[in-house]
Amino acid sequence: MQENPSHFAPVFVPEQVGQAFRTAVAEACRYLGQTAPNPAVGCVLLDAEGEVLSAAAHHKAGGLHAERLALEQAKQAGVFDRVRTAVVTLEPCNHIGRTRPCTEALLESPVKTVWIGSEDPNPTVAGGGGARLTEAGVTVHWLAQSANGAALFSLCKALLAPFACKMTEGRPWITVKQAVNSAGTMVPPEGQTTFTSPESLKFAHVLRRATDGVVTGTGTVMADNPAFTVRHVPDYADRRRLLVVCGQKAHTPEDWLAERQKQFDVLFCRSCADLPALLAKTDALWVLVEAGPTLLAALKELNLWDDWLTIRQNAAGVDHYTVSTRHDVTPLALFPEWARCTQEQACFPE
Numbered sequence: 561m562q563e564n565p566s567h568f569a570p571v572f573v574p575e576q577v578g579q580a581f582r583t584a585v586a587e588a589c590r591y592l593g594q595t596a597p598n599p600a601v602g603c604v605l606l607d608a609e610g611e612v613l614s615a616a617a618h619h620k621a622g623g624l625h626a627e628r629l630a631l632e633q634a635k636q637a638g639v640f641d642r643v644r645t646a647v648v649t650l651e652p653c654n655h656i657g658r659t660r661p662c663t664e665a666l667l668e669s670p671v672k673t674v675w676i677g678s679e680d681p682n683p684t685v686a687g688g689g690g691a692r693l694t695e696a697g698v699t700v701h702w703l704a705q706s707a708n709g710a711a712l713f714s715l716c717k718a719l720l721a722p723f724a725c726k727m728t729e730g731r732p733w734i735t736v737k738q739a740v741n742s743a744g745t746m747v748p749p750e751g752q753t754t755f756t757s758p759e760s761l762k763f764a765h766v767l768r769r770a771t772d773g774v775v776t777g778t779g780t781v782m783a784d785n786p787a788f789t790v791r792h793v794p795d796y797a798d799r800r801r802l803l804v805v806c807g808q809k810a811h812t813p814e815d816w817l818a819e820r821q822k823q824f825d826v827l828f829c830r831s832c833a834d835l836p837a838l839l840a841k842t843d844a845l846w847v848l849v850e851a852g853p854t855l856l857a858a859l860k861e862l863n864l865w866d867d868w869l870t871i872r873q874n875a876a877g878v879d880h881y882t883v884s885t886r887h888d889v890t891p892l893a894l895f896p897e898w899a900r901c902t903q904e905q906a907c908f909p910e
């Protein structure tokens with residue numbers, strides 16, 4: 561049985577462990593959008609003095625989990641015997657999947673202390689990674705019960721949010737991206753496909769890269785002929801994403817569909833009400849909505865969104881970001897652009 565972290569007495573997160581958590585999250589963020597159906601996870605190994613020996617992340621399903629990759633890197637670097645502390649953003653797995661349990665890899669190493677960012681939210685897995693390590697004599701600390709780790713805990717939860725949503729609600733995390741100009745309209749000037757700044761355009765493509773797919777509507781397809789590919793930033797090699805088009809397939813140009821099917825797994829959804837069930841059948845953990853006002857209004861009415869990024873350009877051409885969220889965390893907080901965001905808890909965009 562998985563042991564509840566609330567049973568543990570509060571502990572103080574040492575500065576070096578705190579920095580290790582930030583490093584682990586940053587390393588995991590490098591692979592956001594490629595790990596599904598597995599979560600993005602980071603791991604940092606420290607020696608007895610708190611020096612970083614190895615930092616790794618889960619790259620993609622079928623590959624080594626973050627803990628095993630970090631340990632393997634330590635072996636290759638000749639520092640394996642110095643490892644004493646493992647800092648992991650997610651509770652190490654204690655079940656056999658495509659790879660052996662990470663708890664066993666840690667127990668076969670010199671690790672004496674494990675710091676865990678978040679509990680495993682997967683209800684279909686026995687879990688108990690923390691309990692297994694504790695039973696074997698490893699000291700286990702949980703960020704949730706630390707005296708000074710609230711910010712680090714939120715960061716780990718933000719990293720895990722898409723996977724946790726899929727595990728608890730049965731569907732991917734849904735981020736809506738909406739850009740409006742100073743007049744409050746989403747329609748770009750004649751001859752342009754966008755009116756936002758180059759920085760905002762790059763951010764949009766960073767989000768495309770980090771997510772597992774795009775949700776759009778037939779109106780957007782017909783009006784904009786969008787590619788939905790990742791540009792302006794490097795993309796993963798040979799990465800096929802999900803593309804869900806809300807509306808009737810008959811309203812989609814055949815040449816556009818044929819071109820998109822070269823790079824996307826394209827699905828059609830006749831009604832927004834059917835979207836959760838359709839998304840639940842996919843491996844996607846996080847999808848980005850890029851659509852027009854009709855689809856956005858339908859999603860708002862159905863409360864079918866988790867966070868909503870509004871990029872509002874003022875009359876001077878300066879973009880302002882507002883994020884509305886229905887939860888206590890958002891994966892948008894993982895990106896540097898978050899510092900520019902005005903946050904609104906459980907609010908609806910205008």
